[in-house]
Amino acid sequence: MSNDLKLPPKSDFSNWYTEVLFRTAIVDKRITDSRGFYGYPPYGAQILSLLEDLFISELKNTGHFPIRTPTVIPETLLEIEKEHAEGFAPEVWTITHGRDNKELNIKKVLRPTGETIIYSLFSYWVRSHADLPLKIFEVRSVFRAEPNKAVFPLMRTHEFYWIEAHDVQENLSQANKQVSEDIEIFEEVIRNKVGLPFKRLKRPEWDKFAGAIYTCAYDVPLPDGKVLQIGTTHNLGQNFSKAFDIKYEDDDGELKYAYQTCFGPGISRILGAIVSIHGDDNGLILPPAIAPIQIVIIPIPKKDWDKKITEFAEKTFALLEEKFRVYLDNSEVTPGRKFYEWEEKGVPLRVEIGSREVEANKIMLVKRFNREKIKIDFEDMNEKIQEVIDHYPEELLNNVNVELKIDSAVSYDEIIELVEKNTHLIEIPFCDNDDCVEFLKDELNVKVRGVPLFEHGETSVQECEDIATKRAKDKTCIICNERKAKRMIYIARQY
Amino acid sequence: MSNDLKLPPKSDFSNWYTEVLFRTAIVDKRITDSRGFYGYPPYGAQILSLLEDLFISELKNTGHFPIRTPTVIPETLLEIEKEHAEGFAPEVWTITHGRDNKELNIKKVLRPTGETIIYSLFSYWVRSHADLPLKIFEVRSVFRAEPNKAVFPLMRTHEFYWIEAHDVQENLSQANKQVSEDIEIFEEVIRNKVGLPFKRLKRPEWDKFAGAIYTCAYDVPLPDGKVLQIGTTHNLGQNFSKAFDIKYEDDDGELKYAYQTCFGPGISRILGAIVSIHGDDNGLILPPAIAPIQIVIIPIPKKDWDKKITEFAEKTFALLEEKFRVYLDNSEVTPGRKFYEWEEKGVPLRVEIGSREVEANKIMLVKRFNREKIKIDFEDMNEKIQEVIDHYPEELLNNVNVELKIDSAVSYDEIIELVEKNTHLIEIPFCDNDDCVEFLKDELNVKVRGVPLFEHGETSVQECEDIATKRAKDKTCIICNERKAKRMIYIARQY
Numbered sequence: 001m002s003n004d005l006k007l008p009p010k011s012d013f014s015n016w017y018t019e020v021l022f023r024t025a026i027v028d029k030r031i032t033d034s035r036g037f038y039g040y041p042p043y044g045a046q047i048l049s050l051l052e053d054l055f056i057s058e059l060k061n062t063g064h065f066p067i068r069t070p071t072v073i074p075e076t077l078l079e080i081e082k083e084h085a086e087g088f089a090p091e092v093w094t095i096t097h098g099r100d101n102k103e104l105n106i107k108k109v110l111r112p113t114g115e116t117i118i119y120s121l122f123s124y125w126v127r128s129h130a131d132l133p134l135k136i137f138e139v140r141s142v143f144r145a146e147p148n149k150a151v152f153p154l155m156r157t158h159e160f161y162w163i164e165a166h167d168v169q170e171n172l173s174q175a176n177k178q179v180s181e182d183i184e185i186f187e188e189v190i191r192n193k194v195g196l197p198f199k200r201l202k203r204p205e206w207d208k209f210a211g212a213i214y215t216c217a218y219d220v221p222l223p224d225g226k227v228l229q230i231g232t233t234h235n236l237g238q239n240f241s242k243a244f245d246i247k248y249e250d251d252d253g254e255l256k257y258a259y260q261t262c263f264g265p266g267i268s269r270i271l272g273a274i275v276s277i278h279g280d281d282n283g284l285i286l287p288p289a290i291a292p293i294q295i296v297i298i299p300i301p302k303k304d305w306d307k308k309i310t311e312f313a314e315k316t317f318a319l320l321e322e323k324f325r326v327y328l329d330n331s332e333v334t335p336g337r338k339f340y341e342w343e344e345k346g347v348p349l350r351v352e353i354g355s356r357e358v359e360a361n362k363i364m365l366v367k368r369f370n371r372e373k374i375k376i377d378f379e380d381m382n383e384k385i386q387e388v389i390d391h392y393p394e395e396l397l398n399n400v401n402v403e404l405k406i407d408s409a410v411s412y413d414e415i416i417e418l419v420e421k422n423t424h425l426i427e428i429p430f431c432d433n434d435d436c437v438e439f440l441k442d443e444l445n446v447k448v449r450g451v452p453l454f455e456h457g458e459t460s461v462q463e464c465e466d467i468a469t470k471r472a473k474d475k476t477c478i479i480c481n482e483r484k485a486k487r488m489i490y491i492a493r494q495y
Numbered sequence: 496m497s498n499d500l501k502l503p504p505k506s507d508f509s510n511w512y513t514e515v516l517f518r519t520a521i522v523d524k525r526i527t528d529s530r531g532f533y534g535y536p537p538y539g540a541q542i543l544s545l546l547e548d549l550f551i552s553e554l555k556n557t558g559h560f561p562i563r564t565p566t567v568i569p570e571t572l573l574e575i576e577k578e579h580a581e582g583f584a585p586e587v588w589t590i591t592h593g594r595d596n597k598e599l600n601i602k603k604v605l606r607p608t609g610e611t612i613i614y615s616l617f618s619y620w621v622r623s624h625a626d627l628p629l630k631i632f633e634v635r636s637v638f639r640a641e642p643n644k645a646v647f648p649l650m651r652t653h654e655f656y657w658i659e660a661h662d663v664q665e666n667l668s669q670a671n672k673q674v675s676e677d678i679e680i681f682e683e684v685i686r687n688k689v690g691l692p693f694k695r696l697k698r699p700e701w702d703k704f705a706g707a708i709y710t711c712a713y714d715v716p717l718p719d720g721k722v723l724q725i726g727t728t729h730n731l732g733q734n735f736s737k738a739f740d741i742k743y744e745d746d747d748g749e750l751k752y753a754y755q756t757c758f759g760p761g762i763s764r765i766l767g768a769i770v771s772i773h774g775d776d777n778g779l780i781l782p783p784a785i786a787p788i789q790i791v792i793i794p795i796p797k798k799d800w801d802k803k804i805t806e807f808a809e810k811t812f813a814l815l816e817e818k819f820r821v822y823l824d825n826s827e828v829t830p831g832r833k834f835y836e837w838e839e840k841g842v843p844l845r846v847e848i849g850s851r852e853v854e855a856n857k858i859m860l861v862k863r864f865n866r867e868k869i870k871i872d873f874e875d876m877n878e879k880i881q882e883v884i885d886h887y888p889e890e891l892l893n894n895v896n897v898e899l900k901i902d903s904a905v906s907y908d909e910i911i912e913l914v915e916k917n918t919h920l921i922e923i924p925f926c927d928n929d930d931c932v933e934f935l936k937d938e939l940n941v942k943v944r945g946v947p948l949f950e951h952g953e954t955s956v957q958e959c960e961d962i963a964t965k966r967a968k969d970k971t972c973i974i975c976n977e978r979k980a981k982r983m984i985y986i987a988r989q990y
Contacts, residue, residue, distance in 0.1 A: 031569075032569065033571045033601045034572075037567060038565070039564045039565070040563035040564070045561040067537055068535035068540045069526075069535070070526065071636060072588070074526075074529045090595045093567070093590050093592070093603070094592040094596070095591075096590075096592060098588055098589075099585055099640040099642060101585075108529075110567070117526065120526060120527065121526070121536075136537065145593045145594040146594070
């Protein structure tokens with residue numbers, strides 16, 4: 001095999017990442033005059049759809065219904081929620097001209113997120129307590145005019161895919177319960193289906209979503225020590241219901257402002273995280289749930305055996321096809337070349353069929369992520385492979401190429417040391433003062449990520465905050481070395 | 496029931512249509528400052544997804560793979576295909592400002608269709624004959640800056656849903672074969688799955704898609720005598736491959752421009768057509784394939800029987816749920832009110848369960864479109880209902896509320912008469928001259944729709960043209976009454 005076929009090693013993360021996305025046909029950047037807007041060839045588009053389906057299924061199971069709303073919204077809507085508008089203003093693409101190149105009276109913008117357009121409809125849809133909880137979701141792409149230098153495929157782009165779920169509740173306790181449901185959905189998909197390590201964090205006050213009473217975020221570790229936010233849940237309280245006049249009549253006929261939450265799994269970023277965390281020097285490693293091809297069958301030719309091997313491979317394909325997404329690679333190239341190419345594409349399982357397999361009426365199953373080999377009787381095949389697939393995410397999680405490294409620091413020097421060791425999250429006693437926030441950002445390019453959520457049986461977000469506060473008791477902030485620490489908090493470099 | 500609950504009669508088409516869409520929660524127009532951009536509540540969003548799924552399934556079965564490409568494209572791409580750009584220029588939304596409200600060097604536009612962005616990627620994806628045919632599709636919304644007065648929900652809007660399939664072939668004969676495949680896919684979904692009458696027409700030269708060598712279009716009849724185009728297939732020949740440099744190396748190592756076709760089922764418009772054609776004075780009538788609820792179970796209470804009826808209804812629900820999308824309406828309102836509401840929502844089948852049904856261990860099945868009643872044994876239920884559902888589209892098609900009325904005229908006066916009788920398509924001998932085209936448009940608001948395709952075993956589009964030419968032999972154009980007729984052609988008023 002010629003050397004130019006080799007991927008850069010994963011230790012050269014940025015080059016490895018863009019090259020693996022391009023070679024495996026997940027992302028195609030070659031769109032002239034359109035930096036930050038990408039094409040997704042069939043392999044990438046299929047993975048994105050399978051990933052969306054995992055969330056759609058969980059959202060439907062928890063009583064959410066799909067809706068569709070416009071991509072383009074009037075600028076006036078953003079202005080209703082001033083706080084919110086200020087949050088997004090610099091990042092918004094603006095449409096100034098319409099038909100016949102005539103300037104518009106009311107400018108339009110490409111939606112950076114769905115709150116304003118969806119809540120303007122909620123003001124009509126919510127009438128009485130019988131309409132609540134109202135639970136909807138939308139599958140779509142959204143737009144952010146990120147600075148061009150920040151653009152990075154899947155992780156930070158001008159148009160990206162996500163799902164947004166918006167829920168309306170009668171009171172704060174129901175809203176808090178919804179936050180827990182969102183967290184469970186995230187856990188089910190991200191940990192149990194695609195095997196990613198992640199940390200749930202309550203963002204600090206100054207970094208919450210504009211208009212939220214608090215923001216829960218989901219951060220994953222990248223190979224270079226940075227973390228990436230791949231989703232959020234915001235408890236919006238009554239802030240948006242007051243801005244958009246979303247009121248319901250309660251049991252006693254009284255009109256009340258509703259409570260709201262929203263949940264946004266970032267589909268593009270989650271795929272970016274899967275590629276970055278699971279992949280290795282040989283290419284992608286896909287969890288079976290999102291693999292367009294879950295199993296590739298590769299016949300190993302042998303003199304005088306070819307007809308028998310071909311027949312056995314076809315019989316195997318026919319049986320596997322009943323339950324799995326499977327591909328029989330009958331092409332003319334060598335088995336070694338096939339191994340190489342399908343490993344690069346991240347196909348989770350490979351079935352090898354040679355003369356020994358035919359003779360023994362068995363197949364050889366090879367797991368992509370650790371190359372473990374398992375001999376399986378032809379008759380038990382579907383059942384045994386189902387078991388392997390069911391355990392795949394858990395095994396992946398226990399063998400991840402990029403572990404979430406968490407540590408704590410008791411001095412500024414220790415922070416520097418840990419950052420140099422590519423520690424993802426560093427816990428410190430912190431005073432929450434602006435000066436210290438700025439200092440961390442300017443000196444170390446490090447941001448405050450918040451306090452961990454629901455790690456030891458806590459039953460509310462407030463309780464999680466209280467624990468972080470209690471643990472910092474009698475401690476001094478290690479940045480200013482002056483002020484009392486308000487809480488134990490995680491800091492990190494971020495994408 | 497109070498009168499304000501009644502829909503306008505369907506004879507008052509425009510009011511009936513917008514009211515039925517609103518009441519059944521398919522479309523919500525109440526977005527301030529955003530005429531032509533609509534919201535789709537859960538009922539509408541679910542129907543749109545089911546409709547998309549019908550096409551996605553056919554496209555996958557014919558070897559097409561999904562891709563995703565940007566919503567926003569640089570204006571420079573439209574300029575590459577001059578002819579094409581001229582076709583869309585006045586209808587394009589333009590983005591002039593990006594981050595921090597800075598004016599863009601290269602303006603961006605919201606894509607009115609996918610050719611330019613997808614073909615700029617095809618120029619990289621197509622290398623050798625081994626890559627062909629390349630068959631892809633994209634599911635998305637697109638944008639047209641239609642004049643505000645023309646806006647009409649689902650049928651003509653600023654953002655609408657469609658699927659576009661783009662295929663690349665080695666030669667013209669393969670491209671023509673692809674056109675036939677597209678027509679078959681349309682036939683399968685539109686006639687066999689949703690039971691709509693439609694006419695396949697080859698559009699006249701002056702009305703084909705800019706850049707195509709010919710355009711096939713699919714027109715359906717509306718209640719007011721107009722026709723609506725709900726999809727197109729364009730044979731693009733080598734026009735776009737030359738503009739976008741899409742070349743492949745053939746068997747002999749020679750570089751050749753590829754041939755291309757594209758196929759666009761208009762999802763929004765197809766739903767508009769289903770509502771318009773099948774619906775009646777009582778509301779929607781949905782074909783089972785796209786109904787979010789296929790069967791509604793309504794218990795008919797009777798003194799001393801209520802517990803038994805409830806149990807039987809629940810047993811029925813549990814059994815039906817295995818195979819169908821079913822809803823058990825246990826609410827407190829009267830059965831009459833339930834009948835009314837679920838009929839308005841277009842649920843294709845109703846199951847009534849009263850004391851007689853419990854006693855006989857049977858259910859009463861009622862078809863929405865003709866109210867036919869069928870008694871079915873409890874044990875045979877799933878099998879028998881499957882049969883009813885399988886025949887539903889065909890029955891709908893034979894009982895449509897709006898039939899496609901086609902007639903021919905031998906004089907201008909006859910055209911006027913037929914137009915007044917709301918005839919959808921009128922066949923006339925025609926000279927193709929600009930003056931006559933303009934005259935028809937200005938005097939009768941009638942447009943030339945083209946010649947019928949593949950109605951009598953023809954094997955090519957050219958053969959269909961030849962028949963239309965032959966049939967006009969020795970005839971004079973009935974508009975100018977001077978020039979020789981070039982062909983028999985269909986004219987119609989259109990949406």
